[in-house]
Amino acid sequence: MRILVVEDEQKVARFLKRGLEAEGYRVETAADGKSGETLARSNTFDLAILDVVLPRKNGFEILRDLRNEGHKLPVLMLTARSATEDIVSGLDLGADDYLTKPFAFDELLARIRLLLRRQVQSRTRLTVGDLVLDTISHEAVRGGKKIELTSREYKMLEIFMRNPGKLLSRADLAREVWGYDFDPGTNVVDVYVNHLRKKVDQGFEIRLLQTARGKGYFITDRSPASLL
Numbered sequence: 701m702r703i704l705v706v707e708d709e710q711k712v713a714r715f716l717k718r719g720l721e722a723e724g725y726r727v728e729t730a731a732d733g734k735s736g737e738t739l740a741r742s743n744t745f746d747l748a749i750l751d752v753v754l755p756r757k758n759g760f761e762i763l764r765d766l767r768n769e770g771h772k773l774p775v776l777m778l779t780a781r782s783a784t785e786d787i788v789s790g791l792d793l794g795a796d797d798y799l800t801k802p803f804a805f806d807e808l809l810a811r812i813r814l815l816l817r818r819q820v821q822s823r824t825r826l827t828v829g830d831l832v833l834d835t836i837s838h839e840a841v842r843g844g845k846k847i848e849l850t851s852r853e854y855k856m857l858e859i860f861m862r863n864p865g866k867l868l869s870r871a872d873l874a875r876e877v878w879g880y881d882f883d884p885g886t887n888v889v890d891v892y893v894n895h896l897r898k899k900v901d902q903g904f905e906i907r908l909l910q911t912a913r914g915k916g917y918f919i920t921d922r923s924p925a926s927l928l
């Protein structure tokens with residue numbers, strides 16, 4: 701697990717880096733807002749610890765810009781002031797948690813563990829509408845009802861759910877599910893999609909697996925007309 705620490709106070713930054721590394725985390729530090737933001741954008745971290753008061757760009761501005769760009773990197777804000785408005789604006793801007801300086805290192809570790817656990821769960825649970833797929837246990841559940849899938853059906857559903865709203869051609873699905881050596885000239889892809897559709901959509905009002913005639917298939921819980 702990689703943690704980014706954006707903190708201009710060298711003493712605090714060194715303390716955090718040493719402490720977190722002793723706990724087995726890989727840590728990189730940035731001493732100002734601009735370089736911290738560049739590192740945060742690199743998509744190589746699992747969590748960022750962001751100080752509020754920073755040179756060049758403050759923690760709130762970094763957080764605001766990251767979230768506006770759609771970055772979901774979990775962020776724990778550090779605030780030196782106990783001012784409630786700081787905490788509230790941080791959370792409003794999309795911080796996942798905060799700590800007020802000075803803090804106990806054990807408290808920080810506990811918060812980090814919680815955020816990272818949440819992060820792993822969100823990565824291994826794919827959802828489209830009321831359909832949930834767990835990519836660890838391979839369990840599919842829709843509206844609270846478990847769906848039994850063969851391993852190929854699971855693989856196919858995972859590909860659909862990793863690409864919600866995206867049109868997948870028969871060749872895409874053949875390549876992803878069966879591998880490159882499969883000949884998509886047969887109708888085996890259509891047969892599997894139909895099997896999968898029965899399991900996923902039968903008995904539900906909203907159909908998730910959609911056909912784009914002559915083009916392929918996609919999954920969505922929104923009106924398909926708005927996507928094609």
Ligand code: CA
Pocket residue numbers: 707708709751752753754
């Ligand atoms: Ca600072």
